[in-house]
Amino acid sequence: MLPPETLTEIFSFLPSEARVLVACSQAHPIFAQLVEPTLYAHVIVHDGDGDDDDRHHLKFKPHQLSRLLSNNPRIIEYLRSLCVDFPQKYNEGFMKEIFAMLSGLKLKLERIQLTCAQCGWFCIPEAFHTAFIACISTPYMKEICLDRIYNIPLSTFADCTGLKRLTLCHSVWQPNNSSSFKFPHLAVETLKLSRWANDGPSDDFLSWLSTHACRLRSLTLTTSIHVNILRFLPRLLAVCSTSLVNLTIYYATRGK
Amino acid sequence: MYDPAPVEIDFPTLPSLERLRLCTYTSSLKDSDDHLVRRALIKITQILKNLASIKHFTLIICLRFGGDITQIDWSPLADFLSDRRSTFQHTDLYIRAVTARGEISSDKVISMLSHYENLTSLVEAGYVSIKEEKYLDVDVDRYFKY
Numbered sequence: 001m002l003p004p005e006t007l008t009e010i011f012s013f014l015p016s017e018a019r020v021l022v023a024c025s026q027a028h029p030i031f032a033q034l035v036e037p038t039l040y041a042h043v044i045v046h047d048g049d050g051d052d053d054d055r056h057h058l059k060f061k062p063h064q065l066s067r068l069l070s071n072n073p074r075i076i077e078y079l080r081s082l083c084v085d086f087p088q089k090y091n092e093g094f095m096k097e098i099f100a101m102l103s104g105l106k107l108k109l110e111r112i113q114l115t116c117a118q119c120g121w122f123c124i125p126e127a128f129h130t131a132f133i134a135c136i137s138t139p140y141m142k143e144i145c146l147d148r149i150y151n152i153p154l155s156t157f158a159d160c161t162g163l164k165r166l167t168l169c170h171s172v173w174q175p176n177n178s179s180s181f182k183f184p185h186l187a188v189e190t191l192k193l194s195r196w197a198n199d200g201p202s203d204d205f206l207s208w209l210s211t212h213a214c215r216l217r218s219l220t221l222t223t224s225i226h227v228n229i230l231r232f233l234p235r236l237l238a239v240c241s242t243s244l245v246n247l248t249i250y251y252a253t254r255g256k
Numbered sequence: 257m258y259d260p261a262p263v264e265i266d267f268p269t270l271p272s273l274e275r276l277r278l279c280t281y282t283s284s285l286k287d288s289d290d291h292l293v294r295r296a297l298i299k300i301t302q303i304l305k306n307l308a309s310i311k312h313f314t315l316i317i318c319l320r321f322g323g324d325i326t327q328i329d330w331s332p333l334a335d336f337l338s339d340r341r342s343t344f345q346h347t348d349l350y351i352r353a354v355t356a357r358g359e360i361s362s363d364k365v366i367s368m369l370s371h372y373e374n375l376t377s378l379v380e381a382g383y384v385s386i387k388e389e390k391y392l393d394v395d396v397d398r399y400f401k402y
């Protein structure tokens with residue numbers, strides 16, 4: 001049999017193959033231990049009523065994951081990336097379970113993703129805000145992805161000093177106010193902006209970016225709004241002109 | 257009217273930029289609009305001339321075209337890539353065309369581009385890849401479905 005270090009290294013190349021890893025873990029008791037760091041590195045939390053198209057990662061209901069982590073504290077050390085797939089309809093029980101998990105367990109997440117059908121930040125309970133902000137305001141947190149989370153204040157990221165990658169898809173920011181735009185800490189290296197609405201809040205956010213995103217190395221912009229291409233993008237490129245290495249622009253115009 | 261963006265972007269000097277990926281849809285084009293595609297291709301080459309540090313370029317175009325796509329003149333792009341062979345490490349081209357009768361097959365698109373000998377020689381030498389739909393990555397595929 002190969003040395004455990006070698007097997008662990010081999011399993012580490014299969015981070016998106018949960019089924020394969022589960023099969024390996026069932027093949028031999030030693031394998032069951034060796035696959036754990038990779039198997040639990042990225043998990044998805046959902047309420048069970050969404051589509052089941054992601055078969056590459058482990059999926060749990062909130063209480064299932066909480067129980068797993070409580071019963072097996074070592075898995076907390078392995079869990080690096082968490083995707084919370086919110087139910088299409090507001091579900092208070094789901095929210096409470098997520099809140100309990102984020103606030104009750106000392107997770108060392110490097111990545112968190114919130115995916116929503118359409119969700120206003122201020123429709124989410126305050127307790128969840130607090131738990132989420134505590135979760136991302138750690139030196140471990142490197143990447144945040146928000147999909148269809150509306151009106152999230154920029155100040156949410158005020159203490160994300162280690163954040164390297166930020167993805168905002170269909171997300172709109174809270175209208176400008178003095179507290180939201182004062183801090184200069186958001187020094188991400190990779191920024192993906194996808195299809196935000198062309199309204200006041202977004203303009204404020206874009207203006208803020210145009211003066212603060214000076215360390216960007218990678219920028220992906222997906223938009224169907226001409227003014228973003230003509231006015232915002234040149235300003236943003238100018239501010240990160242010396243650092244930018246990768247640039248992707250998806251520009252889709254609708255037929256007239 | 258055809259909107260040639262994103263090639264209208266006023267790019268500042270980007271001395272560190274190594275990878276550029278431009279992806280665009282066109283609005284519905286009429287039979288006589290093939291010269292507008294040519295104009296857009298010329299603008300793209302002008303942008304690239306000003307971005308001297310680029311090593312890997314990806315161009316993704318989805319044409320919604322009313323006429324015969326073989327009438328489109330791709331020579332500005334083919335000529336430019338041929339001239340820049342020494343500086344570009346690699347170029348990926350994804351070209352997808354949709355007409356009122358449906359989507360043009362990848363084979364027909366590749367056949368159309370194969371008429372440009374300098375482009376063909378770049379493909380044969382490994383400098384340029386012409387991607388077929390089946391090789392599109394997830395992001396591009398999602399984009400085309402948009």
